[in-house]
Amino acid sequence: DTEVTQTPKHLVMGMTNKKSLKCEQHMGHRAMYWYKQKAKKPPELMFVYSYEKLSINESVPSRFSPECPNSSLLNLHLHALQPEDSALYLCASSQARSGGRGRDTQYFGPGTRLTVL
Amino acid sequence: QKEVEQDPGPLSVPEGAIVSLNCTYSNSAFQYFMWYRQYSRKGPELLMYTYSSGNKEDGRFTAQVDKSSKYISLFIRDSQPSDSATYLCAMSVLTTDSWGKLQFGAGTQVVVTP
Numbered sequence: 306d307t308e309v310t311q312t313p314k315h316l317v318m319g320m321t322n323k324k325s326l327k328c329e330q331h332m333g334h335r336a337m338y339w340y341k342q343k344a345k346k347p348p349e350l351m352f353v354y355s356y357e358k359l360s361i362n363e364s365v366p367s368r369f370s371p372e373c374p375n376s377s378l379l380n381l382h383l384h385a386l387q388p389e390d391s392a393l394y395l396c397a398s399s400q401a402r403s404g405g406r407g408r409d410t411q412y413f414g415p416g417t418r419l420t421v422l
Numbered sequence: 423q424k425e426v427e428q429d430p431g432p433l434s435v436p437e438g439a440i441v442s443l444n445c446t447y448s449n450s451a452f453q454y455f456m457w458y459r460q461y462s463r464k465g466p467e468l469l470m471y472t473y474s475s476g477n478k479e480d481g482r483f484t485a486q487v488d489k490s491s492k493y494i495s496l497f498i499r500d501s502q503p504s505d506s507a508t509y510l511c512a513m514s515v516l517t518t519d520s521w522g523k524l525q526f527g528a529g530t531q532v533v534v535t536p
Contacts, residue, residue, distance in 0.1 A: 309465075336521035345430075347510055347526035348466065355519040395465050401521040409454060409514055409522030413465040 309414035311396050317420045326417045328379040328396030336401035337379040339371060342393040355401055386421045393418050425449050428511055428527025437536050441498035445511035445527045452513040454522060455487050457496045460508045501534045
C-alpha cells in the first residue's frame with residue numbers, strides 16, 4: 306500500500322481565518338513533505354520533516370506553520386493567508402531509512418485545493 | 423539556466439501511437455530519476471523510478487536514462503485516451519538523512535486523441 310491521505314479535499318477560507326491541512330501515511334515512512342502547486346506549474350517544496358524533525362523550510366512565509374505530531378501525521382496550519390496563496394497543497398512521504406535504493410521515492414497524496422478569498 | 427529542462431507541450435498524439443517524453447538536466451550529482459503522471463486537479467502518481475543508465479520497462483512504459491548525456495526519457499506504447507495527463511520528470515540527490523530533494527521539470531501535457 307502506497308497511500309498518502311489528505312484532508313480536506315477542498316478548503317475555502319478568508320484572509321482572517323485560521324485553518325489546518327492534515328496528511329497521514331501508514332507506510333512507516335520517516336520523511337514527510339509539504340508542496341505547493343500552482344496551475345500548470347510543477348510542485349514547489351515548502352517543508353521537509355525527517356524523523357519528525359523539521360529539516361527544510363524553503364523560505365516559506367510564517368503564515369504557513371508545519372507540525373509533525375508523530376511519524377504518521379503531518380499538519381500545515383494556515384493563518385492570515387493572502388489570495389495568492391490559493392493553490393493545490395500536496396503532501397508526500399518517503400522511506401528515508403538507511404540502506405536500499407528507492408528509499409527516497411516520494412509518494413504523493415491527492416492534495417488539498419485551497420482558495421483564499 | 424534551470425537544473426531540469428522539460429518541454430511543457432502540449433503534445434498531441436493519436437490513440438495507439440508511441441508517446442515520447444524527455445528531460446535534460448545540468449547537475450551531474452543527480453542520482454535518482456523519476457517520472458510522475460498527474461491528472462488534472464489530482465496529486466502526482468509515481469510511474470517509474472530509475473537510478474542507473476539504461477532502460478527500465480514496466481508494462482507499456484519504458485524509462486531511459488543516459489547519464490553521460492544528462493538526458494532521461496519516458497516512452498508510452500499503445501497510448502490510450504486515459505494516458506492524457508501531465509507527465510513530470512523529477513530527479514534527486516540523497517541527503518544524509520536518506521531523503522531526496524526532488525527537482526522537477528516543468529511537466530509535459532500529453533493529449534491522446536481517440
